[in-house]
Amino acid sequence: MIDKREKLILEALIEFEEQANKLIEMLANEFELNLENKDPFNKLITRSNNLWKGSINGKWNYQFHGDACRFENNESGQVVDIKINRNGNYGTIHNFGLLHFIETTQSLSHILKEINTDEIVFKTLAELERKEFIIEIDEPPFSTKILNRNKK
Numbered sequence: 001m002i003d004k005r006e007k008l009i010l011e012a013l014i015e016f017e018e019q020a021n022k023l024i025e026m027l028a029n030e031f032e033l034n035l036e037n038k039d040p041f042n043k044l045i046t047r048s049n050n051l052w053k054g055s056i057n058g059k060w061n062y063q064f065h066g067d068a069c070r071f072e073n074n075e076s077g078q079v080v081d082i083k084i085n086r087n088g089n090y091g092t093i094h095n096f097g098l099l100h101f102i103e104t105t106q107s108l109s110h111i112l113k114e115i116n117t118d119e120i121v122f123k124t125l126a127e128l129e130r131k132e133f134i135i136e137i138d139e140p141p142f143s144t145k146i147l148n149r150n151k152k
Contacts, residue, residue, distance in 0.1 A: 002131065008111045009124045010133060012102050013147055017091030019101075020082045023060065023071050024090045030056050041069070041084050068097075079104045086137075086144045093134060093145040095122050 002010070024035070031051070033040045044051045045064045053063040061072045067085040072078070081097040082090050099121045102108045115121060125145075128134045133151050138144035 002128075002133070005114055005120065005124045006128055006131075006133070008114055009098075009121070009128060010147075012098065012105075012108055012111055012115075013091070013093060013134075015105065015108065016080070016093075016098065016101050017147060019078075019080050019105075020090040023056075023062075023080055024069075024082060024084075026056050026060070027062065027069070035088065045084075076106060077104050078106075083144075089137065089144060089146050091146055093125065093147070095125060098125070 027033070027044075028035050028040065031044060033044075041064070043049070046052065053061070055061050055074075059074055061074060063070050064084070068081055068083050071080045071082065079100050081094070081100065083092040083094065084090070086092045095118065099115075099118055102111050102115065102121075115124065125134060129136075129145065131151075133148055134145050135148045136143065136145055
């Protein structure tokens with residue numbers, strides 16, 4: 001049995017995963033990247049060219065940083081921070097980025113009324129992991145948590 005906050009976080013996680021995958025596909029199409037390659041973003045993350053940050057379709061600004069790429073929508077202000085080093089799992093869950101995604105996503109404003117602090121996000125994600133709605137797919141120290149698509 002899951003409670004109201006857990007349902008809301010799951011809703012946000014599903015929307016985050018969908019948006020992350022759409023943005024990665026847009027980026028791949030823009031730069032003719034093969035997402036099946038081991039390191040598909042190599043030509044974009046290097047500082048030797050100016051491809052590590054830019055704009056896609058005039059709507060989304062992107063900037064690679066560390067093992068992630070931050071996207072920001074020019075019109076809505078939505079921010080989607082996507083881990084790129086997790087073998088095609090672009091919906092990887094990271095606590096701080098999730099709250100920022102919720103805060104900047106208009107369709108999730110109802111969630112922000114219930115879940116508005118890092119502490120609530122952390123506690124709720126921990127409970128969802130305990131209940132196996134979120135699973136770990138990597139070995140420490142490289143935490144890679146994703147939605148468990150086999151759990152309903």
